[in-house]
Amino acid sequence: MMQSVANMSGMSEPQFAALVDALAANPDQREQLTDLLRENQPLYDQRGAATIVRMRGWVLLALVRAGVADSALLFVLEELDTGVDPYLIAAAARALRSYPNPSPAFAPFVKRALTNIRYRDEPVSFENYGEYAVSSAGTSPVRELLATLTWLGPHAHGILHEIESLRGGISKKLLIDLDRAVEAIRSGEQVDAPGASGTCCTLPSGLSSTSSWGIGSRCGCEPIESTVFEDHDGAEITFDKFFKGHPSIVVFFYTRCDNPLKCSLTVTKLANIQKLLEARGLADQINTAAITYDPAFDLPERLRGYGQNRGVRLDARHRMLRTIDGLDRLRGHFNLGVNFIESLVNRHRIEAYVLDADGRIAACFERIHWDEQQVVNRAIEMLKEKSGETKSETSPEPADGGLAAECGECHHQPSRPTKS
Amino acid sequence: MAKKRQATKRSTSARRPKRSARSAMSVATNARKTVKERVAALAEVPVAVCERDENLQAVLKVLRDKDEPVNVRLAALKSLQTASFSVVAFESCRGDYIGTLREVAEDSDPEIRQRVLGILAREKDGYAQKKLLEGLQHPEKALVPAEKALQLLSYDVHADAYPIARSIVSKPPNAAARREALRLLAADASAAPVFEKLLRDKDELAEIRQISASALQALKPEKLRAHAREMLLDTSEYDDIQVTSLTALTQFGGEAVAKDEALMKRVDRLRGKASTKVKQSARRFLDKYGR
Numbered sequence: 001m002m003q004s005v006a007n008m009s010g011m012s013e014p015q016f017a018a019l020v021d022a023l024a025a026n027p028d029q030r031e032q033l034t035d036l037l038r039e040n041q042p043l044y045d046q047r048g049a050a051t052i053v054r055m056r057g058w059v060l061l062a063l064v065r066a067g068v069a070d071s072a073l074l075f076v077l078e079e080l081d082t083g084v085d086p087y088l089i090a091a092a093a094r095a096l097r098s099y100p101n102p103s104p105a106f107a108p109f110v111k112r113a114l115t116n117i118r119y120r121d122e123p124v125s126f127e128n129y130g131e132y133a134v135s136s137a138g139t140s141p142v143r144e145l146l147a148t149l150t151w152l153g154p155h156a157h158g159i160l161h162e163i164e165s166l167r168g169g170i171s172k173k174l175l176i177d178l179d180r181a182v183e184a185i186r187s188g189e190q191v192d193a194p195g196a197s198g199t200c201c202t203l204p205s206g207l208s209s210t211s212s213w214g215i216g217s218r219c220g221c222e223p224i225e226s227t228v229f230e231d232h233d234g235a236e237i238t239f240d241k242f243f244k245g246h247p248s249i250v251v252f253f254y255t256r257c258d259n260p261l262k263c264s265l266t267v268t269k270l271a272n273i274q275k276l277l278e279a280r281g282l283a284d285q286i287n288t289a290a291i292t293y294d295p296a297f298d299l300p301e302r303l304r305g306y307g308q309n310r311g312v313r314l315d316a317r318h319r320m321l322r323t324i325d326g327l328d329r330l331r332g333h334f335n336l337g338v339n340f341i342e343s344l345v346n347r348h349r350i351e352a353y354v355l356d357a358d359g360r361i362a363a364c365f366e367r368i369h370w371d372e373q374q375v376v377n378r379a380i381e382m383l384k385e386k387s388g389e390t391k392s393e394t395s396p397e398p399a400d401g402g403l404a405a406e407c408g409e410c411h412h413q414p415s416r417p418t419k420s
Numbered sequence: 421m422a423k424k425r426q427a428t429k430r431s432t433s434a435r436r437p438k439r440s441a442r443s444a445m446s447v448a449t450n451a452r453k454t455v456k457e458r459v460a461a462l463a464e465v466p467v468a469v470c471e472r473d474e475n476l477q478a479v480l481k482v483l484r485d486k487d488e489p490v491n492v493r494l495a496a497l498k499s500l501q502t503a504s505f506s507v508v509a510f511e512s513c514r515g516d517y518i519g520t521l522r523e524v525a526e527d528s529d530p531e532i533r534q535r536v537l538g539i540l541a542r543e544k545d546g547y548a549q550k551k552l553l554e555g556l557q558h559p560e561k562a563l564v565p566a567e568k569a570l571q572l573l574s575y576d577v578h579a580d581a582y583p584i585a586r587s588i589v590s591k592p593p594n595a596a597a598r599r600e601a602l603r604l605l606a607a608d609a610s611a612a613p614v615f616e617k618l619l620r621d622k623d624e625l626a627e628i629r630q631i632s633a634s635a636l637q638a639l640k641p642e643k644l645r646a647h648a649r650e651m652l653l654d655t656s657e658y659d660d661i662q663v664t665s666l667t668a669l670t671q672f673g674g675e676a677v678a679k680d681e682a683l684m685k686r687v688d689r690l691r692g693k694a695s696t697k698v699k700q701s702a703r704r705f706l707d708k709y710g711r
């Protein structure tokens with residue numbers, strides 16, 4: 001009766017919408033619904049960016065009915081953390097309210113989404129698949145975010161001041177929603193996340209956007225060793241020549257990304273990472289690389305300009321790279337969270353990796369904004385590992401039994417990643 | 421001279437009586453006033469639009485109202501667009517503004533449709549992109565001419581317009597649509613072979629060949645340099661294309677060009693014996709490469 005998720009690449013949008021509705025209605029198939037939020041799903045291949053927005057939005061709205069499980073929570077928070085599309089942010093805000101337990105850890109994500117979208121607030125329609133609101137009646141991302149704050153109530157106490165400061169700017173029509181949210185937040189005693197540092201955005205306990213692998217459980221890089229890259233100066237280098245012999249920090253991006261919270265910020269943060277390495281005298285011991293998802297368009301000159309404009313140090317150890325061939329192999333090896341229409345990216349997640357001195361993936365930071373210092377620390381561990389200062393881990397298990405990120409698929413086979 | 425101009429400006433504005441935003445709003449929304457008076461009043465209200473919700477709703481109503489004169493509706497649109505430039509002040513108005521623009525995107529007046537779709541397309545609005553693509557796929561549903569739709573879709577590289585642009589290049593409804601489709605494809609990495617072919621086709625219009633040169637510079641700059649060299653060495657090539665080739669090599673040539681004796685000799689000859697525009701470009705080229 002129903003097409004399996006793995007077998008849907010050619011399905012039409014109405015068929016997709018029907019499938020999502022069916023999955024949402026069946027409690028045994030909720031995980032398949034969550035799987036539809038992974039960017040590298042074959043069904044997102046060769047579809048336009050606007051189509052992907054409609055499809056992902058419909059999945060998020062299905063989660064409203066099905067209830068957001070722990071496995072889907074990271075995707076919902078990711079949209080609030082880095083999203084800029086009004087429809088997806090509104091849908092994610094609504095979806096979050098179907099999570100069983102409000103948590104103070106959600107409040108900074110909602111605040112960030114409000115900051116990101118408040119000047120781009122516009123009407124959205126959730127009535128039917130793919131529908132656009134053709135009037136200002138109905139809901140909007142800011143309205144949905146305010147409703148989510150109302151749901152959070154005292155759990156959002158930590159951001160009350162910022163929420164109250166919205167009063168001077170938002171539409172009169174939304175004032176009632178704002179008042180309701182403020183009243184709900186004030187309605188009980190302040191609830192803080194256990195051990196919350198107050199920084200944006202710490203994930204709730206049990207949820208992680210980082211995976212780590214011990215020495216014995218890392219996948220080899222043989223499949224991509226011979227992959228040829230061209231760097232920002234037009235020099236060619238293979239994967240093994242650049243990534244073997246030193247630990248490396250690798251981020252993915254593309255210059256035509258129009259979400260300032262993704263690629264532009266990622267490359268800017270890579271420049272910060274380089275400064276942290278320099279400050280510790282490690283810039284010649286740990287390599288850094290930014291690899292483009294869009295090698296056909298991101299020619300050396302573009303790579304160089306993009307990096308320089310964001311303060312990236314560029315030299316033999318620190319490069320902006322594009323594959324000359326072998327992008328598919330690279331996608332498979334890193335299990336990149338990206339999909340394409342022809343050669344153009346239609347959707348991607350944030351992803352950064354730490355590679356060991358053998359070029360194997362040792363850690364992955366994905367979806368939620370990562371902390372530069374945390375990435376550097378992980379790379380420094382690789383240096384110690386290289387010099388034999390750390391004990392080899394051979395069979396790691398998740399640190400606290402929580403949910404790990406999904407990057408580095410091949411690593412799932414030898415053993416489970418360690419949650420950081 | 422500048423002082424005189426300033427004085428004239430002062431005296432002109434001095435002649436115009438100052439009025440309050442409230443008074444301007446009252447004229448702008450009064451159907452009994454002349455079109456000229458209302459258009460002038462609407463030009464004064466952008467700041468007031470977001471100061472009071474009643475003002476915003478009144479101006480949006482003028483824009484929506486099909487019974488209002490088109491010039492007044494266009495003035496209302498311009499006023500709202502001006503107000504929207506103050507992003508922070510416009511925060512409270514944006515939702516109603518975007519909703520109204522979508523509502524009038526299918527207006528019976530072609531100029532209003534085109535202007536509104538232009539504003540939405542610059543916002544990378546999914547609704548506008550959907551309507552524009554629909555119009556290109558089904559011309560009977562088109563809200564704007566094909567060439568305009570392509571131009572508006574080209575504001576967003578993610579608008580999913582490459583397939584339709586390719587089909588328009590191979591079977592264009594008119595020359596302008598073909599030109600705009602090619603401009604749009606200039607960001608499509610897989611389109612380089614098409615541009616190489618067009619660039620070398622002497623039967624093509626100079627404008628199309630120049631668009632192709634520009635596209636190649638973006639997509640495959642080394643290919644443009646190679647073709648530019650060959651076109652310069654080709655004595656039967658048109659002047660416009662010789663100029664384009666000279667400009668490309670002057671701006672993006674690099675060391676290899678400076679060492680290319682055959683090319684230097686040819687350009688040196690063009691400096692002495694060619695049309696004025698080719699001579700000028702040849703001189704710039706030789707200046708750059710120290711000859």
